[in-house]
Amino acid sequence: MVQPGEDILLNCTTGPAMPPANIVWYIDGKAERMEPWMVNNTQVSPPNEFNLRSSWRSLRLRVNTQRAAVSVRCEATQPTWPPFVRSTNASLVVARTPHLSMFTASGSLSTAYEVSVAVLASCLSSVHIFSKYSALSEV
Structure with a gap:
């Protein structure tokens, strides 16, 4: 679970191969926005004892959405034929x-004080839960 506005670092790594793979990230089905200097920004390891190389690419993402989830996909293509x-x-x-409507839509006649206490209690418990689980380091 991630917080709105949170910065997340995702990493995609391939196993050793020859030739090494090129990696592209997709966010909600669209290729990541890349500046010209970012093209072919896949990192490649030195060759191992079998002359194979691993590839990896990181994606730094700031979660700024009103939706309940963000879909990410890592695609690795080995440039062979096919x-x-x-x-x-x-x-x-x-x-x-x-939202305040979560506490007032039940049809009961809650006072403003009861609603504000319920919202405050909910927020306090949420902060504790999210602070424990808000770090995501790999996909």
């Missing part, structure tokens, strides 16, 4: 803050 493509998907669940 190309060999592998991918993996993940969904980042975005923490939601409680």
Whole structure:
């Protein structure tokens, strides 16, 4: 679970191969926005004893969405003929803050004081839960 506005660092790594794979990230089905200097920004390891190289690419993402989740996909393409493509998907669940309507839509006649106490109690318990689980380091 991630917080709105939180910065997340995702990493996609391939196993050793020759030639090494090129990696592209997709956010909600769209290729990551890349500046011209970012093209072919896949990192490659030195060759191992079998002359194979691993590839990896990081993605720094700031969660700025009103939706409940963000879909990310890492796609690795080995430049052979025909190309060999592998991918993996993940969904980042975005923490939601409680809305006042959650506490007043039940049809009961709560006072403003009771509603504000309920919202405050909900927020305090949410902060504790999210602070424990808000770090995501890999997909």
